Amino acid sequence: MGLISIFIPVYRESDMLEDLLEDLLEDPYEDKEIFVIIDEPSLKSLRLIEKFGGNVNFVLNGERRGKAKVLNDTVEDSSGDILLFLDADVAIDRESGDFLKKVSDSLEKADIVEIKKGVVRDSILARIVSYDYLGFSSTNWFFSRFLGKCLGFNGAAFAIRREAFNSLGGFRRTICEDLDMGLRSFLKDLKFKFLVDANVYTKAPSSWREWFKQRKRWGIGAALWLKENYRSLLGIVREYPKILLSLxxxxxxxxxxxxxxxxxxxxxxxxxxxxxxxxxxxxxxxxxxxxxxxxxxxxxxxxxxxxxxxxxxxxxxxxxxxxxxxxxxxxxxxxxxxxxxxxxxxxxxxxxxxxxxxxxxxxxxxxx
Structure with a gap:
C-alpha cells in the first residue's frame, strides 16, 4: 500500500526497544521508515543510537515533552501514507510473520487498525493481567465485526491512514489519547478493523505497586474521558445499545x-x-x-x-x-x-x- 512510517515514543529507556528495532528492520517489508522519539534519554538509550543510527531516525528531547506532543510533531516530519504507532515495551510475535505487510494489507479497507496484544507471561501478575487483554481484545473484535467502528482502542500498537490521522487533528493532549482518538474516529464514522492475524506482546507491570500506579492513571484518564464526552457517549448508546455489552x-x-x-x-x-x-x-x-x-x-x-x-x-x-x-x-x-x-x-x-x-x-x- 506504500510507505509505512513507524513511531516509537520512549521515556528515558526501554529494555525491549533493542529487540523491537531489530525485528522491524529485519521485517521483509522494505518501504518503511522508523522514528524513535526519546524524552530525557538515558545512557542505555544513547547507546542504541550508535547501533541503529544509520537505519533509524532518533529524535532526542532533553526534557519530558509528553507522548501526544512528540508524536504529532514527528508525524509532520514523516512521509508515509500509513502511520504505525508502537509502544517501546512491546515485542512483535515473530511466529505470525510478515508483520508490516499484514498491517499494510489490513488498511486497504479500513482507516484505523488495532493490532492484537498479548502479555509477556513472565510472572504471576503478568499471567493474571493477560485476561485483561483477552477482554480488551474481544471487546474491540466485537466492535470491528459488528459495527466497523470503535469507541476506543489500546494505543500500544495500532495503525492509521495519514489522511484519517489528519482529519482527526492528530493526538489530543490528554491522559488516554487512544480512548480519545477512538471516540473521535467513531463520531467521524471512520472504518475500524481489529487485526487478529498479527500480534504483539506487551510487558505487564513488574509489581502490584506498579500495577496500581498504571491503573490509577488509566482510571483517571477514563474518568476524564467520560466527563468530557458523556453527551456524545449517551447518544451513541441510544443508537447502538448493544455497545453496553462490552462492559x-x-x-x-x-x-x-x-x-x-x-x-x-x-x-x-x-x-x-x-x-x-x-x-x-x-x-x-x-x-x-x-x-x-x-x-x-x-x-x-x-x-x-x-x-x-x-x-x-x-x-x-x-x-x-x-x-x-x-x-x-x-x-x-x-x-x-x-x-x-x-x-x-x-x-x-x-x-x-x-x-x-x-x-x-x-x-x-x-x-x-
Missing amino acids: LLLFPSLPTAMSILIIPEDIYVKIAYILFFILSTRASILLPPTAFASTTLSIIKNMLMTVSSLLAYLSLFYILAQKMNFPFNPLEFTFYYLIYSPLWLITVAASIARLLLKPEWINIDWKV
Missing part, C-alpha cells in the same frame, strides 16, 4: 456487583427471617437461628450468585481464548475474576468519584 468483557465483576447492590433479597429469605423473628419473641431458644438468618442467608445468596457468575464467565472467556488464540488456565481466571477484576472496577469507580467530588486530589506522574 461485561471489560469488567467481569460488574454483573455480580450490580446484582448485590441493586437486586433485593429473595422474598423467601425475607419470609424466613420474619418468621424466625416472630417466633423468637415467644421462644428465646430461636434467637440464635434468627441471628443466623439475618446474616448467613444473605451471605449464602451472594455466594451462589458469585459462583454461578464465575462459571458463566469462565466458559465465556475460555471460548474467547480459543478464538483469539490466548492461553487459558481455570485457576488463573478464577483469581482474575474474584480478586483482580473487582480491584480494577473499584479503581475506575474511585477515579470517577474523585474527579466528581475532589478533582484537586488528582495527581499522577504523566506528561500529556
Whole structure:
C-alpha cells in the first residue's frame, strides 16, 4: 500500500526497544521508515543510537515533552501514507510473520487498525493481567465485526491512514489519547478493523505497586474521558445499545456487583427471617437461628450468585481464548475474576468519584 512510517515514543529507556528495532528492520517489508522519539534519554538509550543510527531516525528531547506532543510533531516530519504507532515495551510475535505487510494489507479497507496484544507471561501478575487483554481484545473484535467502528482502542500498537490521522487533528493532549482518538474516529464514522492475524506482546507491570500506579492513571484518564464526552457517549448508546455489552468483557465483576447492590433479597429469605423473628419473641431458644438468618442467608445468596457468575464467565472467556488464540488456565481466571477484576472496577469507580467530588486530589506522574 506504500510507505509505512513507524513511531516509537520512549521515556528515558526501554529494555525491549533493542529487540523491537531489530525485528522491524529485519521485517521483509522494505518501504518503511522508523522514528524513535526519546524524552530525557538515558545512557542505555544513547547507546542504541550508535547501533541503529544509520537505519533509524532518533529524535532526542532533553526534557519530558509528553507522548501526544512528540508524536504529532514527528508525524509532520514523516512521509508515509500509513502511520504505525508502537509502544517501546512491546515485542512483535515473530511466529505470525510478515508483520508490516499484514498491517499494510489490513488498511486497504479500513482507516484505523488495532493490532492484537498479548502479555509477556513472565510472572504471576503478568499471567493474571493477560485476561485483561483477552477482554480488551474481544471487546474491540466485537466492535470491528459488528459495527466497523470503535469507541476506543489500546494505543500500544495500532495503525492509521495519514489522511484519517489528519482529519482527526492528530493526538489530543490528554491522559488516554487512544480512548480519545477512538471516540473521535467513531463520531467521524471512520472504518475500524481489529487485526487478529498479527500480534504483539506487551510487558505487564513488574509489581502490584506498579500495577496500581498504571491503573490509577488509566482510571483517571477514563474518568476524564467520560466527563468530557458523556453527551456524545449517551447518544451513541441510544443508537447502538448493544455497545453496553462490552462492559461485561471489560469488567467481569460488574454483573455480580450490580446484582448485590441493586437486586433485593429473595422474598423467601425475607419470609424466613420474619418468621424466625416472630417466633423468637415467644421462644428465646430461636434467637440464635434468627441471628443466623439475618446474616448467613444473605451471605449464602451472594455466594451462589458469585459462583454461578464465575462459571458463566469462565466458559465465556475460555471460548474467547480459543478464538483469539490466548492461553487459558481455570485457576488463573478464577483469581482474575474474584480478586483482580473487582480491584480494577473499584479503581475506575474511585477515579470517577474523585474527579466528581475532589478533582484537586488528582495527581499522577504523566506528561500529556
